[in-house]
Amino acid sequence: MAQFRTLAFQELLKRKPRKVIPPSNEISDYYGTNVFDLKKMERYLSREAYKSVKQAIVEGTHIERKMADHVAAGMKEWAVDNGATHYTHWFHPLTDATAEKHDGFIEFGDSLGLVENFSGELLVQQEPDASSFPSGGIRNTFEARGYTAWDVSSPAFLVGTTLCVPTVFVSYTGEAIDYKAPLLRALFELDKAAVEVCHYFDKNITKVYATLGWEQEYFLVDEALFNARPDLILTGRTLVGHQSPKDQQLEDHYFSSIPERAMAFMEDFEMEAYKLGIPVKTRHNEVAPNQFECAPIFEEANLANDHNQLIMDLMKRIARRHNFRVLFHEKPFGGINGSGKHNNWSLSTNTGINLLSPGKNPKRNLQFLTFLVNVVKTVYDNQDLLRASILNAGNSHRLGANEAPPAIISVFLGSTLSRVLDEIVQKVPDKKMTPEEKTELKLGIGKIPEIILDNTDRNRTSPFAFTGNKFEFRAVGSAANCAGPMTILNAALAYQLKEFKKEVDKLVEKKSMKSDEAIFQVLTKYIVASEKIRFEGDNYCDAWKKEAEKRGLTNVTSVPESLMNYFTPQAKKVLIKNGIFKERELKGRVEVEFEKFTKKVQIEARVLGDLVINHIVPTAVQYQNRLIENVRGLKEIFSEKEFLEQAGERMELIKEISGHITFIKSKVNEMIEARKVANKIENEKEKAFAYDRTVRPFLDQIRYHVDKLEMVVDDEMWVLPKYRELLFTI
Ligand code: ADP
Ligand code: MG
Numbered sequence: 001m002a003q004f005r006t007l008a009f010q011e012l013l014k015r016k017p018r019k020v021i022p023p024s025n026e027i028s029d030y031y032g033t034n035v036f037d038l039k040k041m042e043r044y045l046s047r048e049a050y051k052s053v054k055q056a057i058v059e060g061t062h063i064e065r066k067m068a069d070h071v072a073a074g075m076k077e078w079a080v081d082n083g084a085t086h087y088t089h090w091f092h093p094l095t096d097a098t099a100e101k102h103d104g105f106i107e108f109g110d111s112l113g114l115v116e117n118f119s120g121e122l123l124v125q126q127e128p129d130a131s132s133f134p135s136g137g138i139r140n141t142f143e144a145r146g147y148t149a150w151d152v153s154s155p156a157f158l159v160g161t162t163l164c165v166p167t168v169f170v171s172y173t174g175e176a177i178d179y180k181a182p183l184l185r186a187l188f189e190l191d192k193a194a195v196e197v198c199h200y201f202d203k204n205i206t207k208v209y210a211t212l213g214w215e216q217e218y219f220l221v222d223e224a225l226f227n228a229r230p231d232l233i234l235t236g237r238t239l240v241g242h243q244s245p246k247d248q249q250l251e252d253h254y255f256s257s258i259p260e261r262a263m264a265f266m267e268d269f270e271m272e273a274y275k276l277g278i279p280v281k282t283r284h285n286e287v288a289p290n291q292f293e294c295a296p297i298f299e300e301a302n303l304a305n306d307h308n309q310l311i312m313d314l315m316k317r318i319a320r321r322h323n324f325r326v327l328f329h330e331k332p333f334g335g336i337n338g339s340g341k342h343n344n345w346s347l348s349t350n351t352g353i354n355l356l357s358p359g360k361n362p363k364r365n366l367q368f369l370t371f372l373v374n375v376v377k378t379v380y381d382n383q384d385l386l387r388a389s390i391l392n393a394g395n396s397h398r399l400g401a402n403e404a405p406p407a408i409i410s411v412f413l414g415s416t417l418s419r420v421l422d423e424i425v426q427k428v429p430d431k432k433m434t435p436e437e438k439t440e441l442k443l444g445i446g447k448i449p450e451i452i453l454d455n456t457d458r459n460r461t462s463p464f465a466f467t468g469n470k471f472e473f474r475a476v477g478s479a480a481n482c483a484g485p486m487t488i489l490n491a492a493l494a495y496q497l498k499e500f501k502k503e504v505d506k507l508v509e510k511k512s513m514k515s516d517e518a519i520f521q522v523l524t525k526y527i528v529a530s531e532k533i534r535f536e537g538d539n540y541c542d543a544w545k546k547e548a549e550k551r552g553l554t555n556v557t558s559v560p561e562s563l564m565n566y567f568t569p570q571a572k573k574v575l576i577k578n579g580i581f582k583e584r585e586l587k588g589r590v591e592v593e594f595e596k597f598t599k600k601v602q603i604e605a606r607v608l609g610d611l612v613i614n615h616i617v618p619t620a621v622q623y624q625n626r627l628i629e630n631v632r633g634l635k636e637i638f639s640e641k642e643f644l645e646q647a648g649e650r651m652e653l654i655k656e657i658s659g660h661i662t663f664i665k666s667k668v669n670e671m672i673e674a675r676k677v678a679n680k681i682e683n684e685k686e687k688a689f690a691y692d693r694t695v696r697p698f699l700d701q702i703r704y705h706v707d708k709l710e711m712v713v714d715d716e717m718w719v720l721p722k723y724r725e726l727l728f729t730i
Contacts, residue, residue, distance in 0.1 A: 004228040005721055011224035011323075012729055017264040018322050022271050032277035034082070034158040036075055044074035056152040058207075060188070063152065068120030075156055076105060076118035079163035087118060089126050089148035090164040092179040092481060093133040094592045098309050099169075101128055102162050123165060124150050133169075134595065135177045136588030136684075145172045151180060154306045157276050166306055175585045179483035183302055185580050186487045189494035194347060194355070194371075197497050200504070200515050201367040207350035210490050211470075213298030214308045215282075217339035217478050218315065219291050219327040220262055222730055225721040226325040230615075231607050235600075236329035236479075237394070239608045239699065240616070242707040243335040244724035247289055254287045261730050262292060265322040269315050270294075276314070278307040287403065288337040289727040298344060298470075301490070305482045308341075312479075324730070328479040331397035333723060334703075338398035339478035340405075343485060346470035347371060357469035362442040366516060369445060373421070373523045373530075374496050375471060376411050379464055380530035382492040382574060383409040384554055384565035386464075387475070389488040391562045392593070393600035395477030400557060403540060405463035405475045407562075408548045408555045410535035412462035418536060420445070421527045428524040433517055441520065461539035491580040495573060500526075559597045560688040566590045594688040598678075601691045601699075605675060608699060609668050615719045616706050617661055623713045624657045653712060660705040667705075671698035 023030045032039075038057075041050050049070035055061050063071065079087070088100040103122075109115035130146025148167035156165045169178035176182055187210055194208035226232050231239040258266070266283050273280045273296075282295040294311070298304060312328060319326040331338035347355040355371045358364070379386065386409055391399070400406045413421070427441055459465055463475040476485050500522060507518035532551040537544060548555060556562045565571060566586060575581045581589070627650055634647045678690035710718060 005719060005725075008222075008224035008228045008721060009725075012222055015222065015261060015323060015730075017260040018268070019264050020268045020271060022267070027274050031274045031279075034275040035277040036078055036156040036158075036163075037277060040078055041071075041074065044078045046070055046074075049074065053152060060153075063124075065120055065124070068124050068150075070120070072118045072120045072123035075123065075163065075165075076116070079118075079156075079158060080105070080116060082158055083161055084158055084163045085161045087122070087163040087165065089128070089150075089167040091148050091167045091169040092309060092483060093169055094136075094177060094179065094589065095134060096479060096481075098313060099128075099133070100162070100164065118163075126167075130169075130171060130177065133177060134592040135171060135175075136591030136595070138171050138173070138175050138177060138584060138588040146170060146177060147172070151184065151302070153184075153300075154303050155277070157310075159276075175582060175588065177588070179481045179487075180302070180305075182487045182580055182585075183305065183483040183490075186491035186494065187302060189579055190347075190490045190497075193494040193497035193501070196501050197370060197374075198349065198355070198367070200370075200519060201363055202349075202351065202353075204351050205349045205353075208347055208355065209349075210301040210486070211298045211346045211348050211354075212301040212304035212482060212486060213296060213344035213470075214304060214482055215293055215295040215340075215342040215344070216308065216311065217286055217291060217293050217341065219288070219329075219332050219339065220265065220319070220324045220730055221290065221327060221726055223320070223323040223325055225726055225729065228719075228721050229726070230611055231604075232325070232327070232332070234607045235604050236327060237332045237397075237604075238334070238723075238726070239604060239611065240703050240706040240710070240720070241334065241723045241726075242710040244722070244727060247336045247723070247727065248287055251287070253285050253289050253291070256285050258283070258285055258292070259730050261322060261324075265319060265324055266292070266294070268321065269311070269318040272314050272318060273307075273311055276307075276310060278311055280311070286337070286339075288333070290730060291337065291339065298346075301345070301482075301486050305486060308482055330394040330477040330479060331401065333727065335402065336727075337402050338404055340398065340474055341476045341478045341480055341482065343473040343476050343482055344467070344470050345473060345486070345489065354469050356466075356471065362445050365445045366442075366519065369420070369424075369523060370500075370519060372413075372417070372466070373526050374500055375493060376413070376533060377526040377530045378489075378493045378496040379409060379411050380533035381496070382488070382570065383533065384556070384562070384568070385488050385492065385571055385574065386473075386485065387554070387556060388562045388565045389485040390473075390475050390477060390480065391556075391559050392477065392480070393559060393597050394479055395475075396557060396559050398477060399475060403461075405461065406539055406544070406555070407475075407557045408539070408545065408553050409463055409475070409533070410539065410548070410553065411471075411533050412459040412465040412536060413534060414459070414466060415536065417466060418534065421534075424520070425524055425527050428520050432511070432513065433520075438517065459536065459539075462535070463539065487580065488575075491578055492574045495578045498578075558692055560594060560685065560692050563590055563593050563597075563685075563688075591684050594684040598684070598688045598691045601696050602675065602679075604699060605671055605695050608702060609671060611720075612664050612668060612702060612706055616709060617664060619717050619719055620657055620661055620709050620713055623717055624654055624661075626714070627654050627657075657709065657712065660709050663705050664702055667698055667702050671695060671702070674698065 049067055052063055052067045053071055056063050086102040086104050088102045090100050093099050105116040105118050106114045107117040126148045127145050147170050151166045151168055154166040168181040171177050191208050198205035270280050279297040280294055281297050284293055286293050315326045358368045398404045465472045503522045504518045507513050507521055508515055575586055576583055631647050631650055635643050638646055674694040678687055681687040681690055
């Protein structure tokens with residue numbers, strides 16, 4: 001066995017679970033200890049400052065500068081009491097990670113030398129150099145400054161000795177160059193639009209917020225094996241590797257008992273998550289070997305997303321303590337399940353109602369149906385935008401492969417609700433309703449069973465499924481920042497609800513209808529208009545692709561092609577006119593996405609090129625030489641006739657290996673040439689298209705031959721840890 005691989009196995013034999021002892025058996029004893037939450041604010045802030053922050057959190061009001069000084073002082077005091085020496089504005093630039101730049105609390109005092117200080121000014125806003133963050137041409141190089149600004153709605157937290165303040169990140173000229181700012185804008189618009197619609201039903205509703213419960217899937221790989229795979233190290237996925245004879249076909253990993261080493265890792269990061277106030281609740285083995293999932297109790301969407309970003313970072317760090325590497329890539333291994341991040345999403349009100357949960361009376365149920373139908377319409381009208389928000393270099397390998405949702409967006413409602421919608425269409429006449437018709441309808445919707453929650457036949461194959469009291473957007477990739485899809489979904493629904501309100505009000509005004517009758521009219525129209533997006537069947541089968549095409553639903557798997565949907569009239573309405581992005585911001589953002597795609601494919605192509613030329617081909621040649629030697633020997637000891645009988649197959653093998661090597665070498669050269677051509681293109685959009693069409697196809701073509709070689713070359717000589725080792729050794 002090649003040396004690196006052998007060493008990895010020697011390491012592996014020494015591994016033991018690294019158990020951690022929690023501070024207390026009761027999680028509630030230490031939950032949130034590292035968060036400057038309302039409880040701690042009450043203790044560390046003056047009454048006035050506390051009230052002002054609380055109001056800002058609940059109502060989105062502005063915090064006066066003087067008050068910010070008080071808050072900063074209290075926050076610092078708490079942080080220092082808990083061992084902090086530094087602070088940072090923590091933000092979500094348009095990369096795959098969060099960003100932080102730590103500064104000490106220290107300042108020179110008048111005469112006292114160093115003093116600890118943290119002013120309102122430092123809390124509220126900072127000016128990190130933005131020049132090394134992607135902005136898609138928004139930031140001019142001569143004006144490299146960017147601002148980070150405090151997001152009061154997400155509490156500050158402590159990591160090690162650093163106080164982290166969640167912030168948005170904007171360019172000097174005021175454009176958002178992060179994921180959080182547009183999400184906050186979308187949530188704001190949604191709140192406004194949804195509250196207005198709620199007022200048809202309940203005037204007490206003054207606030208609507210989106211809720212998000214993410215389910216984070218991931219793989220664990222032993223560190224020693226990981227380190228012997230340059231492709232994993234540099235791209236997060238295996239670019240070559242023959243399928244293991246056994247992987248997930250026996251369906252024996254899902255929900256099976258968690259391996260001890262993995263369990264110790266989970267307990268460790270969950271404990272840290274609890275301290276950070278992240279309410280993780282569920283853990284289990286996923287479908288593929290060495291694949292796992294972690295899910296929290298849902299929270300308000302912006303906070304939930306901060307928590308998801310934070311926990312991914314936490315998991316990466318803590319995995320190392322356990323000699324693991326955690327893989328968030330959407331498709332780290334070919335041929336088996338990839339990893340997604342299901343976004344469970346719903347809408348809650350200040351009155352404690354879940355708007356996507358049916359209620360006990362007709363009025364509540366009409367409210368429920370109003371939101372449900374508007375969501376279905378939103379998904380229908382914005383299928384291309386929603387796809388653009390989740391499709392990227394990594395996720396494009398997952399969608400449509402091994403039990404992952406296809407790139408066709410559809411909505412699953414379950415048979416009970418489907419029936420309800422179909423009945424409404426049949427019952428609501430295209431004119432004013434008679435009192436009898438109205439009563440009948442109301443009785444009908446009054447019967448929407450409360451048990452719908454248990455009734456929803458769960459369709460696991462749907463990319464956007466109603467699951468009783470929420471929707472589950474399953475096409476989101478595991479490495480994604482949920483803010484991407486959450487911005488689009490909430491913005492699009494906000495737009496849709498505004499349109500809905502306009503239509504209803506018009507009917508009320510012009511046709512002097514009662515509002516609930518007008519609501520029925522408009523909903524009926526929407527149900528009919530968006531019928532094509534509803535699909536109850538198996539999304540994984542080929543028949544659905546044909547059916548979807550017939551229905552006119554789109555099916556795009558190319559990342560650059562999908563990104564073009566940010567430039568459509570629909571995008572303009574939903575994102576620009578709706579106040580989520582300025583035109584320049586959106587353009588910049590898409591530019592960043594094109595660039596990211598190009599760079600990822602470029603890196604993969606380079607790594608694969610190096611890997612095959614430095615690792616695979618030399619090994620294959622070495623083994624081939626051994627075979628040639630063997631054939632020579634046979635020739636020496638056998639007669640001509642016997643030799644031909646004995647050596648025939650070996651000579652075939654020599655030829656086969658030659659064939660693979662020749663193919664690989666020539667394809668690698670072609671791939672390099674294709675890159676050279678693509679690299680000359682300056683326009684980011686065109687470059688991404690070139691990489692997609694002329695470079696990316698080589699990856700699979702080359703891999704095919706490498707994987708064939710893996711099957712014939714002596715196992716002792718093979719340099720890279722194999723799938724059976726990567727997937728079955730923890
Ligand atoms: P699954 O059966 O899809 O694996 P889980 O129970 O693992 O479901 O996860 C469901 C997720 O949905 C959890 O994170 C949960 O908090 C979340 N969830 C439940 N209700 C809501 C809601 N109203 N809004 C958003 N997320 C929700
Ligand atoms: Mg789920």
